Amino acid sequence: MSNIEGVILDWAGTAVDFGCFAPVNVFVDIFKHAGIEVTMEEARGPMGMLKIDHIRAMLSMPRVSALWKEAYGRAFNEEDVQRLYAEFEPALMVSLSEYTNPIPGVIDTVEALRSQGLKIGSTTGYTSSMMEVVVAGAKEKGYAPDHVVTPDDTGSYGRPYPYMIYRNMEHLKLSAAWKVVKVGDTTSDIKEGVQAGVWSVGVAVGSSEMGLGEEEFHGLSASEKEAAIARTKQVFMEHGADFTISTMAELPALIERINGLLAEGKRPGFVR
Structure with a gap:
């Protein structure tokens, strides 16, 4: 058939x-803690990807990348990705059952x-x-x-x-x-x-x-x-x-x- x-x-x-909504608010929060204000649209843009890849994609966005360079005096690196993800996962797990x-x-x-x-x-x-x-x-x-x-x-x-x-x-x-x-x-x-x-x-x-x-x-x-x-x-x-x-x-x-x-x-x- x-x-x-x-x-x-x-x-x-x-x-x-x-x-x-479960992951979006956490993405916004972890970037805010790093001194970068991202929009909801930027946080949603790579949605559906593996979450560490999502963070890489957000950091690669021209506006976010420019803000990172302004804040840290350099481009983001893999250590930054890992540090953000280390904050993301436990924060998401706290609220995930509600979603x-x-x-x-x-x-x-x-x-x-x-x-x-x-x-x-x-x-x-x-x-x-x-x-x-x-x-x-x-x-x-x-x-x-x-x-x-x-x-x-x-x-x-x-x-x-x-x-x-x-x-x-x-x-x-x-x-x-x-x-x-x-x-x-x-x-x-x-x-x-x-x-x-x-x-x-x-x-x-x-x-x-x-x-x-x-x-x-x-x-x-x-x-x-x-x-x-x-x-x-x-x-x-x-x-x-x-x-x-x-x-x-x-x-x-x-x-x-x-x-x-x-x-x-x-x-x-x-x-x-």
Whole structure:
């Protein structure tokens, strides 16, 4: 059968933690402690990457890099990266358990997909120790994928490398990349899916890319919500997404559409 066999979901901002707030505030704080004021947009920019790679990416941003040189009289080095990360990880672990609530619609969507025989994998930018907290908290609240892969399982080669997706495929016995859908809420997720050769889908509402908390989003007018969703989807498409959805509730219908495309001989990337 030329149908989708499995779906691989990101965690924070896709399946749990509406708006992906757990890591963002910590990134802002550790840079502030180092004397560098970063914006929320800069803190969110590399979201989805392995967190130490995220710090490297932030330090490499022209404005942040210039501020670092101004403050320290030199460019940042690997020792700086390691020192910032040494502060980041324990700070994140303190609050991580508070950010494990499934995003509305995710549990029902996963149940619907499983009822159709699909397997549910997952990838993340969190380390294995971080995911122990997230997986346990989400499971208590009703969300548990069939498999979890972290960058620790792939030699610290996280997104945008495709290896976490391949590890899911191996464990879940998914027969071909074009029979797999990857769903995420960041440009790193999109790139991961594209480089793995799977169908790459961006989800807008609750995403780090949109950057709004649940109350903030629902406080918007209908036209403001529509504009925020459209902006977010546009970013995903610019980074190579095959498709975008507003919420996870739209995923089962999208998979039906993709099955139709597969029957026509289409493969991931045909619209790019």
